[in-house]
Amino acid sequence: MKETGRVEAFSDGVFAIAITLLVLDLKVPTQPPLLAGLLAQWPVYAAYLISFAFILIMWVNHHWMLGHIVRVDGMFMLLNGLLLLGITVVPFPTNVVAQYVLTPDQNVATAVYTGWFLMIALFFNLLWRYAARGGRLLSKDDHEAGLARVVSARYRWGGPAYLAAFVLSFIWVPAALALSFLLAVFYALPHEMTLPGETASVRPAHPA
Amino acid sequence: MKETGRVEAFSDGVFAIAITLLVLDLKVPTQPPLLAGLLAQWPVYAAYLISFAFILIMWVNHHWMLGHIVRVDGMFMLLNGLLLLGITVVPFPTNVVAQYVLTPDQNVATAVYTGWFLMIALFFNLLWRYAARGGRLLSKDDHEAGLARVVSARYRWGGPAYLAAFVLSFIWVPAALALSFLLAVFYALPHEMTLPGETASVRPAHPA
Amino acid sequence: MKETGRVEAFSDGVFAIAITLLVLDLKVPTQPPLLAGLLAQWPVYAAYLISFAFILIMWVNHHWMLGHIVRVDGMFMLLNGLLLLGITVVPFPTNVVAQYVLTPDQNVATAVYTGWFLMIALFFNLLWRYAARGGRLLSKDDHEAGLARVVSARYRWGGPAYLAAFVLSFIWVPAALALSFLLAVFYALPHEMTLPGETASVRPAHPA
Amino acid sequence: MKETGRVEAFSDGVFAIAITLLVLDLKVPTQPPLLAGLLAQWPVYAAYLISFAFILIMWVNHHWMLGHIVRVDGMFMLLNGLLLLGITVVPFPTNVVAQYVLTPDQNVATAVYTGWFLMIALFFNLLWRYAARGGRLLSKDDHEAGLARVVSARYRWGGPAYLAAFVLSFIWVPAALALSFLLAVFYALPHEMTLPGETASVRPAHPA
Numbered sequence: 001m002k003e004t005g006r007v008e009a010f011s012d013g014v015f016a017i018a019i020t021l022l023v024l025d026l027k028v029p030t031q032p033p034l035l036a037g038l039l040a041q042w043p044v045y046a047a048y049l050i051s052f053a054f055i056l057i058m059w060v061n062h063h064w065m066l067g068h069i070v071r072v073d074g075m076f077m078l079l080n081g082l083l084l085l086g087i088t089v090v091p092f093p094t095n096v097v098a099q100y101v102l103t104p105d106q107n108v109a110t111a112v113y114t115g116w117f118l119m120i121a122l123f124f125n126l127l128w129r130y131a132a133r134g135g136r137l138l139s140k141d142d143h144e145a146g147l148a149r150v151v152s153a154r155y156r157w158g159g160p161a162y163l164a165a166f167v168l169s170f171i172w173v174p175a176a177l178a179l180s181f182l183l184a185v186f187y188a189l190p191h192e193m194t195l196p197g198e199t200a201s202v203r204p205a206h207p208a
Numbered sequence: 209m210k211e212t213g214r215v216e217a218f219s220d221g222v223f224a225i226a227i228t229l230l231v232l233d234l235k236v237p238t239q240p241p242l243l244a245g246l247l248a249q250w251p252v253y254a255a256y257l258i259s260f261a262f263i264l265i266m267w268v269n270h271h272w273m274l275g276h277i278v279r280v281d282g283m284f285m286l287l288n289g290l291l292l293l294g295i296t297v298v299p300f301p302t303n304v305v306a307q308y309v310l311t312p313d314q315n316v317a318t319a320v321y322t323g324w325f326l327m328i329a330l331f332f333n334l335l336w337r338y339a340a341r342g343g344r345l346l347s348k349d350d351h352e353a354g355l356a357r358v359v360s361a362r363y364r365w366g367g368p369a370y371l372a373a374f375v376l377s378f379i380w381v382p383a384a385l386a387l388s389f390l391l392a393v394f395y396a397l398p399h400e401m402t403l404p405g406e407t408a409s410v411r412p413a414h415p416a
Numbered sequence: 417m418k419e420t421g422r423v424e425a426f427s428d429g430v431f432a433i434a435i436t437l438l439v440l441d442l443k444v445p446t447q448p449p450l451l452a453g454l455l456a457q458w459p460v461y462a463a464y465l466i467s468f469a470f471i472l473i474m475w476v477n478h479h480w481m482l483g484h485i486v487r488v489d490g491m492f493m494l495l496n497g498l499l500l501l502g503i504t505v506v507p508f509p510t511n512v513v514a515q516y517v518l519t520p521d522q523n524v525a526t527a528v529y530t531g532w533f534l535m536i537a538l539f540f541n542l543l544w545r546y547a548a549r550g551g552r553l554l555s556k557d558d559h560e561a562g563l564a565r566v567v568s569a570r571y572r573w574g575g576p577a578y579l580a581a582f583v584l585s586f587i588w589v590p591a592a593l594a595l596s597f598l599l600a601v602f603y604a605l606p607h608e609m610t611l612p613g614e615t616a617s618v619r620p621a622h623p624a
Numbered sequence: 625m626k627e628t629g630r631v632e633a634f635s636d637g638v639f640a641i642a643i644t645l646l647v648l649d650l651k652v653p654t655q656p657p658l659l660a661g662l663l664a665q666w667p668v669y670a671a672y673l674i675s676f677a678f679i680l681i682m683w684v685n686h687h688w689m690l691g692h693i694v695r696v697d698g699m700f701m702l703l704n705g706l707l708l709l710g711i712t713v714v715p716f717p718t719n720v721v722a723q724y725v726l727t728p729d730q731n732v733a734t735a736v737y738t739g740w741f742l743m744i745a746l747f748f749n750l751l752w753r754y755a756a757r758g759g760r761l762l763s764k765d766d767h768e769a770g771l772a773r774v775v776s777a778r779y780r781w782g783g784p785a786y787l788a789a790f791v792l793s794f795i796w797v798p799a800a801l802a803l804s805f806l807l808a809v810f811y812a813l814p815h816e817m818t819l820p821g822e823t824a825s826v827r828p829a830h831p832a
Binding site for chain 1: 214
């Protein structure tokens with residue numbers, strides 16, 4: 001327990017810093033008029049929004065995952081390190097897509113962006129599958145309740161969906177970006193998932 | 209409880225990083241003489257001060273709010289994410305107003321700045337109202353003591369006040385900035401508020 | 417207790433971020449040869465070292481102070497906010513002195529730097545005196561043991577010492593910088609201080 | 625215990641921020657075509673990877689060390705501060721090597737990079753030896769079990785290995801960088817180490 005607490009605190013720190021550093025991609029226009037300059041960089045804001053939602057959702061899911069893990073080992077630390085590597089880099093492809101999405105290089109830029117999300121989704125799945133295989137790092141109760149199967153099914157579509165966004169990047173950039181955003185919103189709703197026999201993690205509000 | 213602890217720790221991290229990143233807007237003058245260069249960028253310091261006070265006060269109030277919330281759900285997470293999005297962006301409009309407040313674009317720059325504060329105030333009210341409606345996420349005691357009504361009344365004026373600052377931005381820039389600063393100072397005093405029958409959260413000092 | 421824990425965690429975050437952001441002042445030389453370029457910017461390294469030591473020591477003392485405070489109130493929050501404002505700004509005067517210490521503006525640059533340290537020292541004393549006056553925010557035991565008197569005596573010299581560094585900035589820059597560094601080293605040894613009748617906070621090592 | 629908890633939390637914050645700030649070294653190419661520009665800066669990515677692994681591993685080992693320390697004193701705080709100074713600076717030599725590794729200054733750049741790792745390894749050994757000598761800051765059990773001897777033996781090779789990388793920097797740059805990376809990977813596996821009679825810190829997974 002204590003061991004997972006440490007990993008969790010460090011990972012939380014990295015997520016919180018990475019999500020806040022995104023603001024450094026927002027540059028003040030150097031040429032007046034200001035309003036036109038601000039409006040002209042709408043791709044920067046769109047990329048900011050997508051990346052913010054992506055990191056936030058990854059944090060929610062990472063936190064949820066660690067809440068079900070009761071021990072860690074060296075391989076878990078390594079795979080978690082890979083995931084954190086992925087997260088810390090996010091401001092870079094965000095900046096790439098923001099600066100090139102309105103240029104002839106827009107396909108490459110979007111592919112770098114969605115490709116990086118795909119990579120992170122793979123790291124995340126790798127981490128979860130390692131922890132859950134045979135109940136390796138789960139509590140006995142969670143393992144017997146079939147948690148791994150239910151959750152793995154849920155995460156199964158993350159990889160292919162981001163792969164689709166990656167492929168779309170070469171065909172139709174707006175669709176690739178829209179899909180990336182929708183995926184973040186979809187994964188933003190992790191609490192719908194309850195196991196048979198498990199009490200919901202969110203208690204209903206008491207009647208007013 | 210544990211669930212709110214996590215959200216709180218992550219949010220605290222974001223607040224702490226955002227407030228510290230403001231310093232990146234302070235640029236060393238590139239032209240001597242140094243003293244004149246430092247003095248000439250007083251709008252940067254003023255914007256720093258206002259934004260620092262604003263984020264600090266939002267943190268105090270956010271912390272206070274989470275201290276009264278006993279459970280979280282998916283919608284709360286989403287609304288809290290919106291608030292954090294607002295906070296992480298603050299260094300950007302701060303930089304905008306600092307660089308343009310002495311140019312003909314000062315009205316636009318100030319409107320962007322105060323408009324963003326208005327947006328954050330709305331996000332904050334949204335979050336509180338969602339949590340408090342019907343006592344949804346509050347403890348039974350707080351709900352029955354009428355906490356929601358008292359607090360909501362207090363936060364009610366945040367929105368209109370920042371709206372006033374936003375409107376003033378188009379009319380008289382110094383007044384808009386002064387109002388923004390005064391609002392931060394006003395909200396800096398959250399402990400005056402006690403419910404009838406509630407013990408004050410700050411115990412009196414013991415006699416010397 | 418809980419209340420001070422929150423303030424402490426937030427303050428710790430701000431200290432940790434500010435001390436790490438100092439690295440952004442270290443710029444890679446743009447002109448070869450690299451070695452000459454790196455050596456030429458030795459004032460940057462010196463300023464880095466002094467500021468790093470200063471923030472670290474302020475953190476140690478801040479932490480120590482909060483360890484003796486058992487409650488907080490609104491005024492304490494405000495004064496603590498002032499101190500944090502001082503700390504977050506440190507990378508800016510550090511950058512000023514690094515870039516101007518070898519130019520004719522060296523006196524102004526050093527005065528800005530040491531003057532900011534003086535300001536922070538004053539904020540720190542203000543915070544401590546507010547907390548300690550009449551034992552306001554201290555535990556009963558600490559108050560009766562005369563903690564406030566002993567500690568206040570220790571901090572009493574912080575203000576005048578940094579004032580001396582500030583004045584020296586206009587006369588002899590190297591002495592002003594050396595004094596700033598020595599002050600950080602001096603305050604780095606906070607554990608020598610024990611009250612009569614208090615057990616030392618650092619237990620002796622057990623015999624080998 | 626409480627005392628080490630504080631040092632640990634602050635140190636963790638510094639590690640998490642330093643590892644995340646590395647991303648600021650990744651700059652978006654300013655000249656199209658984008659793909660060629662991104663590929664051309666592969667040294668930046670390589671340096672990022674090595675530094676990320678280095679900081680991550682230092683964090684793991686630092687955390688492990690503090691888990692075995694039961695008290696801190698002023699000298700420990702000072703030596704820990706030196707280690708943190710080393711860690712916060714890492715983004716700077718990383719940037720140096722990334723920008724100069726393909727230029728005639730590659731030997732100097734790599735020597736600065738590996739030399740800084742050597743310095744940090746020395747700081748780390750200094751910290752551990754201070755804490756472990758005569759069991760000074762260890763628990764009685766750990767001391768009697770001979771923990772210091774086993775661990776010191778393990779860390780003994782860190783210094784000479786980074787010294788080898790430093791010397792190699794002047795002879796064959798690729799080998800120096802490869803060795804730096806391999807060292808990070810080697811130190812990434814800290815859990816293999818168990819004392820005779822100590823239960824392994826990682827419990828085996830329960831059977832599937």
